Amino acid sequence: MLNNQKASKTARIRERAFWLPVIEQALHHYERTLKHSGIVQNLFSDSQERSHFIEQASCSLVWSEASRLAEDDLLGLRINRLFCPTPLNALALTAQASSNIGAAINNLTRFFPIVSTQVKLEMRLLDAETEIRLQPQGTPHAQHIEAILGYLARLLTQLDLDNQGLVTRVNLIRPDSELVACARLLDGPEAVSAEHYSLIISRDLLDKPLASADPFLLPRLTEAMQDLLANLPSSDLVEQVKRRIQLLLGSGDVSAERVAVPMNISPRHLRRKLSQEDTSYEQLVDEVRKEAAVRMISEGQLSLTSIAYELGFLDPSSFTRAFRRWTDMSPTAFRRKVTQKD
Incomplete structure (x- = not known):
């Protein structure tokens, strides 16, 4: 379902290499390591390991091997409970320093390429709700998209300081039989089988001020994020x-x-x-x-x-x-x- 783009497009997209240690750290929970995969070891030379970016196809291969080693088809959704990478923490800090929930979500979508170049976030206004749609770029692995979905759900929950139900529903490309397990890993929101990945949030809460807002820190964080964004590689x-x-x-x-x-x-x-x-x-x-x-x-x-x-x-x-x-x-x-x- 996700692998329906042209193969040539895949080779053009380069992902942030920090996803490799993230996946490796998550595998420790299963008492496994990427070193147990000869395919991954052959793929990455010493020079490649020092690179800040990896090809999309290589990233997808790592996800496939990690899922196999963990024997867990829900590894992507589960990974946010095991380890949170520094780029996600930086993005979360920028969101938390925003004036209100709506501004925080705008910053999330604006600076998300710092976290992943394989998924683009699109904010869509519905009748009484707002949808954050995860748009695949090229042919990302399904586990990668679900990892991002889990991290976003966690981050939005952190913004909901009064537990008012900011995230009301999560759409996944999963059969109905797996939705209960998916919802459990997402800590609460209803999980719905769909043809795309997205989070549905309450529009009534977009104007709610954030107690974590910091007007002194925000412009400095935003400036740093803009600099990072401008220096990301792009084909x-x-x-x-x-x-x-x-x-x-x-x-x-x-x-x-x-x-x-x-x-x-x-x-x-x-x-x-x-x-x-x-x-x-x-x-x-x-x-x-x-x-x-x-x-x-x-x-x-x-x-x-x-x-x-x-x-x-x-x-x-x-x-x-x-x-x-x-x-x-x-x-x-x-x-x-x-x-x-x-």
């Missing part, structure tokens, strides 16, 4: 350029030269390569500004004037004209609409 040139533009927003200089130099290419070569991708540098800057504007206005933490300067506009009127072009409404009208919807 997708467009995505790589957009990440670097995001890092430069607010600096007053989002020139193609400032993006091209760290990539060791000339601005002219960068523009030519983007043209081959049917886009342009200016179009990507526009897209990044639009995405950031919608997110910042929805979070409700900054004034519209502050947002204009954060996005690198020379004045608020320029921002208003751009926002009208993007959405056919003014920033003020959009903020009013978002507030009424909440």
Whole structure:
């Protein structure tokens, strides 16, 4: 079900290598180790072990071997109860420092590539609920997706300080006969068999302030996260350029030269390569500004004037004209609409 993408796409995706020690640590619970797998040992040379990234196919092979060694088909869902890696803790700290639950979830989805490049989080507004959909990138192993699902459920539960039932339901690609065991590992939410993986959360709690909020620490954590995000490898040139533009927003200089130099290419070569991708540098800057504007206005933490300067506009009127072009409404009208919807 998850392995229906083109094989060529798999080879292009590189995962954070910290997942290897995470899986190894989890196997200790079963009195097993990846050293018991000749396949894994042959796969990773000393130089590869020192790399910060591994190919998606290699990561999937490790998951397959770990599940076999543990003799546990629910290893992915169980792993969050055994060990929590540092990138997850860093992401959790950023979420916990956010002003409210909605802002925390926005930060989770925004910075999640720091945790995994094989799954993209998408936040979808439903009638009375909000869905966090786990979108596979390439062909990730099912155990990897379920590990992420478990970690996210745990993190969201930590945000629900008053135990009001923030996570109401979890959708999994599992038969009905396995749902009781899955729900037990997820500590409470109803588990439902579906054609995708997602968490359903209560929209009524999105505006709830977090007692853990820290307005002094949050911008510093966010800055660190943005720097990490911009330096993640990406086989997708467009995505790589957009990440670097995001890092430069607010600096007053989002020139193609400032993006091209760290990539060791000339601005002219960068523009030519983007043209081959049917886009342009200016179009990507526009897209990044639009995405950031919608997110910042929805979070409700900054004034519209502050947002204009954060996005690198020379004045608020320029921002208003751009926002009208993007959405056919003014920033003020959009903020009013978002507030009424909440």
